[in-house]
Amino acid sequence: MHLHKFEKIWLIFGIGSLLVFLTVLGVSAFYLGNQPPSCLATIDPEKVDTQAPFNEPGLKKVEGKEWEYELVFVASAFNYTPGEVQIPKGAKVKVIATTKDVIHGFEVAGTNVNMMLEPGYISELVYTFNKTGEFLVLCNEYCGVGHHMMTSKIEVVE
Amino acid sequence: MLNQLANTKVDRRDGKLAMAHFYVAFIALAIGGLAGLLQVLVRSGKLELPAGIGYYQILTVHGVILGLVLTTFFIIGFMVSSVSKTAGTFTTRQRTLGWIGFWFKTIGTAMAAVMILLNEATVLFTFYAPLQAHFLFYLGLTLVIVGTWFDSAAIYMKYGQWKKANPGQPSPLLTFMTVITLIMWDVATLGVATTVLFQLLPWSLGIVDTVNVGVSRALFWYFGHPLVYFWLMPAYMAWYVVIPKVIGGKMFSDSLARMSFILLLLFSIPVGFHHQLLEPGIDPAWKFLQVVLTFLVVIPSLMTAFSLFATFESYGRSKGAKGLFGWFKKLPWGDARFTVPFIGMLAFIPGGAGGLVNASHQMNQVVHNTIWVTGHFHLTVATAVLLTFFGVAYWLIPHLTGRTFTKKMNKLALIQGITWAIGMTFMSGAMHAAGLLGAPRRSSFSDYGGAAQAAEWVPYQIAQAVGGTILFLSIILMLYIFVNLAFFAPKGDQEFPVGEVADQAEKTPMVFDNWKLWIGITACLILFAYTLPLIDLIQNAPPGAKGFKFW
Amino acid sequence: MAKTELNRNTETETEIEVEDSSSLKGTLASVFLLGFILIVTWVSVYSLFLDRS
Ligand code: HEM
Ligand SMILES: [Cu+2]
Ligand SMILES: [Cu+2]
Numbered sequence: 081m082h083l084h085k086f087e088k089i090w091l092i093f094g095i096g097s098l099l100v101f102l103t104v105l106g107v108s109a110f111y112l113g114n115q116p117p118s119c120l121a122t123i124d125p126e127k128v129d130t131q132a133p134f135n136e137p138g139l140k141k142v143e144g145k146e147w148e149y150e151l152v153f154v155a156s157a158f159n160y161t162p163g164e165v166q167i168p169k170g171a172k173v174k175v176i177a178t179t180k181d182v183i184h185g186f187e188v189a190g191t192n193v194n195m196m197l198e199p200g201y202i203s204e205l206v207y208t209f210n211k212t213g214e215f216l217v218l219c220n221e222y223c224g225v226g227h228h229m230m231t232s233k234i235e236v237v238e
Numbered sequence: 239m240l241n242q243l244a245n246t247k248v249d250r251r252d253g254k255l256a257m258a259h260f261y262v263a264f265i266a267l268a269i270g271g272l273a274g275l276l277q278v279l280v281r282s283g284k285l286e287l288p289a290g291i292g293y294y295q296i297l298t299v300h301g302v303i304l305g306l307v308l309t310t311f312f313i314i315g316f317m318v319s320s321v322s323k324t325a326g327t328f329t330t331r332q333r334t335l336g337w338i339g340f341w342f343k344t345i346g347t348a349m350a351a352v353m354i355l356l357n358e359a360t361v362l363f364t365f366y367a368p369l370q371a372h373f374l375f376y377l378g379l380t381l382v383i384v385g386t387w388f389d390s391a392a393i394y395m396k397y398g399q400w401k402k403a404n405p406g407q408p409s410p411l412l413t414f415m416t417v418i419t420l421i422m423w424d425v426a427t428l429g430v431a432t433t434v435l436f437q438l439l440p441w442s443l444g445i446v447d448t449v450n451v452g453v454s455r456a457l458f459w460y461f462g463h464p465l466v467y468f469w470l471m472p473a474y475m476a477w478y479v480v481i482p483k484v485i486g487g488k489m490f491s492d493s494l495a496r497m498s499f500i501l502l503l504l505f506s507i508p509v510g511f512h513h514q515l516l517e518p519g520i521d522p523a524w525k526f527l528q529v530v531l532t533f534l535v536v537i538p539s540l541m542t543a544f545s546l547f548a549t550f551e552s553y554g555r556s557k558g559a560k561g562l563f564g565w566f567k568k569l570p571w572g573d574a575r576f577t578v579p580f581i582g583m584l585a586f587i588p589g590g591a592g593g594l595v596n597a598s599h600q601m602n603q604v605v606h607n608t609i610w611v612t613g614h615f616h617l618t619v620a621t622a623v624l625l626t627f628f629g630v631a632y633w634l635i636p637h638l639t640g641r642t643f644t645k646k647m648n649k650l651a652l653i654q655g656i657t658w659a660i661g662m663t664f665m666s667g668a669m670h671a672a673g674l675l676g677a678p679r680r681s682s683f684s685d686y687g688g689a690a691q692a693a694e695w696v697p698y699q700i701a702q703a704v705g706g707t708i709l710f711l712s713i714i715l716m717l718y719i720f721v722n723l724a725f726f727a728p729k730g731d732q733e734f735p736v737g738e739v740a741d742q743a744e745k746t747p748m749v750f751d752n753w754k755l756w757i758g759i760t761a762c763l764i765l766f767a768y769t770l771p772l773i774d775l776i777q778n779a780p781p782g783a784k785g786f787k788f789w
Numbered sequence: 790m791a792k793t794e795l796n797r798n799t800e801t802e803t804e805i806e807v808e809d810s811s812s813l814k815g816t817l818a819s820v821f822l823l824g825f826i827l828i829v830t831w832v833s834v835y836s837l838f839l840d841r842s
Contacts, residue, residue: 082744083494086817087544094540094824098533101831105599106526114842115522116515116600122780157788182368182786183451185607189676189691192841194516194603198451199368200780201518207842216689220607220678222362224369224788225292228684543823547816555810562815587823591830598831604838674837 117195117205125199128154128180137161139173147206153177155184155197158226160217164233172208185220188234196221209236244324244410248734252322253638255336257724259315260635262344263308264720270304271713273297278665278706282699283683293682294360294789301363302354307347309619310382312627313472314339314389317416319634320475321393323734324410325400332392339388346381349374360789362680364458365438367449370785373442376434383427390420401751408746411492412479412736418499419471421753425760426464426507433457441785448782452519452775459510460768467506469619471499473626476579477546480630483735484575487553490545492739496750498538504760505535508767515602519778524771525599531767532597539590546583552740574651575632575643575735581659582625589617592670607680610673613666621662625655628716633732635723642730647719654719657712664705672698
């Protein structure tokens with residue numbers, strides 16, 4: 081099959097750009113650890129309230145880990161526990177969350193914290209809160225009539 | 239003519255089958271468009287729905303009726319016409335299969351619609367478990383899918399018949415493209431059929447208590463991405479084959495068009511994880527593998543862009559255009575059959591750019607389930623694809639009904655395309671912007687407990703309402719033109735434009751019609767991308783999920 | 790002299806014309822414009838990702 085010279089140039093340029101994108105993403109993900117949330121741990125969705133760490137939702141300082149805090153959220157239709165939380169600025173936090181019923185989203189607006197919560201699965205993401213202010217936590221996956229009322233709040237303080 | 243069976247006009251009986259599909263498609267456009275209008279108004283914070291109608295019920299109507307019904311019916315109608323025109327009239331048996339397919343789809347649609355209207359299925363068009371709809375909703379959607387299998391069977395039979403009558407010849411391009419699109423569709427629908435038949439139906443009937451959510455989602459998205467290519471490829475058929483003829487030019491290359499369709503078949507299925515990038519239970523390495531495959535499916539679109547520009551430039555130069563962009567002015571801007579799809583092509587540029595962002599692994603965290611995504615697919619499916627379909631309808635409907643597309647209708651059609659472009663610029667532009675600020679999709683109006691961030695989104699929501707209202711007007715115009723072309727336009731002969739290749743283009747190699755080869759590679763890629771992660775999802779599954787009706 | 794000059798002239802002109810009538814340089818420019826849009830979009834959102842991480 082014959083390709084016009086210009087089409088060759090275009091395809092080399094186009095495919096080259098795609099390769100550059102993929103390389104940037106791959107290095108960032110596999111080398112720098114910026115993987116999208118992909119936790120493989122599971123849990124019985126009916127026993128969430130009695131199992132650690134979900135029996136104690138909220139922020140907890142931890143020692144000897146790559147992150148300084150763990151922030152545990154439990155989602156159910158149509159609210160998050162805790163309903164509000166304060167985090168010191170610059171804290172490296174592992175957000176750990178799950179749902180007791182249907183699928184929910186977990187988005188901290190204006191940050192890269194964005195993940196799906198699915199019944200039976202635990203979702204995790206490590207994030208450093210470098211900017212002070214109030215951040216809205218909201219559900220971004222449809223979960224029923226009260227979906228748009230499902231919120232929480234993260235306050236990053238000095 | 240080389241081609242022994244091609245018709246100058248689509249046979250009247252095949253035309254009837256196609257028209258039946260178009261009636262349903264345009265009724266769907268009317269209902270879905272109204273739902274869209276209500277959505278943008280509610281989301282602006284200025285309107286509350288009367289009579290206890292829920293926002294999410296309307297949104298389910300909109301997604302199902304436009305995303306699934308309008309698209310599928312239009313596409314099958316277009317395919318039936320294209321095959322009948324280029325490979326010859328269907329036999330009675332083939333046409334009967336086509337009618338069975340039509341009734342399966344129509345009855346299935348009616349069943350799903352009734353359940354949505356009764357508020358028994360407010361689960362949105364993606365029906366994610368463990369939200370549990372009435373079993374008739376799932377059954378209805380299954381019938382729609384089974385209906386398309388009958389349609390494919392009819393078309394495969396026609397294709398086989400053509401091959402037998404024309405040994406050693408490459409199949410007519412439109413027929414080839416139709417067959418490849420349907421193969422992709424049939425392979426993809428196996429996934430959604432599996433989750434519906436073996437998981438969701440027994441579960442909604444109470445035969446089993448729980449459902450494996452991880453597996454159900456993987457099967458759904460195994461289907462969900464090829465679904466969007468099922469929308470796009472018929473638009474590419476029109477761009478590659480019809481548009482060159484409409485402008486009076488030549489197709490750039492037959493082989494390259496086939497090549498890009500083969501690549502679309504190979505790489506549009508093993509990529510469903512790019513919709514599940516932020517989900518637990520799937521190893522990020524498998525996600526990344528499918529991200530790479532997703533980037534490969536960009537290549538045929540890069541080829542398409544080149545072919546289209548080349549067609550336009552060659553035509554312009556043959557009319558004496560000079561300079562770098564002189565050809566642009568020579569294009570027939572007064573002809574809606576060209577201009578309206580052309581607006582669609584333009585919309586596909588930002589649409590494709592947004593798609594690259596969505597598929598970019600961890601970058602998905604910036605946009606996932608924000609209204610950016612809604613902005614994205616209103617550019618791709620609701621503009622690029624839909625305006626192309628409208629551009630096809632302008633000549634195909636009168637072709638099938640024995641009428642003509644008059645100057646007056648052409649003028650209205652141009653206004654239709656331009657108002658769509660304006661409305662969509664507002665709506666989609668505001669959606670993209672608000673999404674980057676974090677505004678969620680699939681959400682009724684909310685002030686999120688008075689959050690300052692949510693207040694920032696409101697002006698964008700008002701811009702969406704302005705754009706959405708203009709779009710709704712454009713839909714009304716389209717419906718008016720459709721009714722005119724179907725029932726009132728003057729009798730006459732409207733051409734079915736099928737492009738020919740430029741003289742210097744080479745002969746089409748036969749390898750493209752080697753289905754064993756292409757289906758084999760497709761299967762290998764699917765097995766490669768899905769086997770291990772799927773086994774993982776089954777073996778390491780958590781306790782199953784009970785059903786919930788939270789609406 | 791003058792005659793050959795004239796001949797030459799028309800020859801090169803038709804040559805240019807033939808080349809111009811089959812040239813795809815506008816296509817090349819257009820696709821590169823498209824590529825530019827893809828790159829700018831991608832880089833912008835990637836910067837947003839970096840800024841927020
Ligand atoms: C009058 C024209 C239209 C308007 C005003 C409109 C408006 C909207 C809005 C505001 C949403 C998002 C609602 C939300 O996420 O809360 C939406 C979703 C959607 N639209 Fe449209 N739209 C229009 C036309 C179309 C067309 C022509 C198609 C398809 C061909 C389409 C397909 C969809 C789909 C599939 C969804 C996703 C539904 C979901 O998330 O469940 N729309 N539309
Ligand atoms: Cu929700
Ligand atoms: Cu996709």
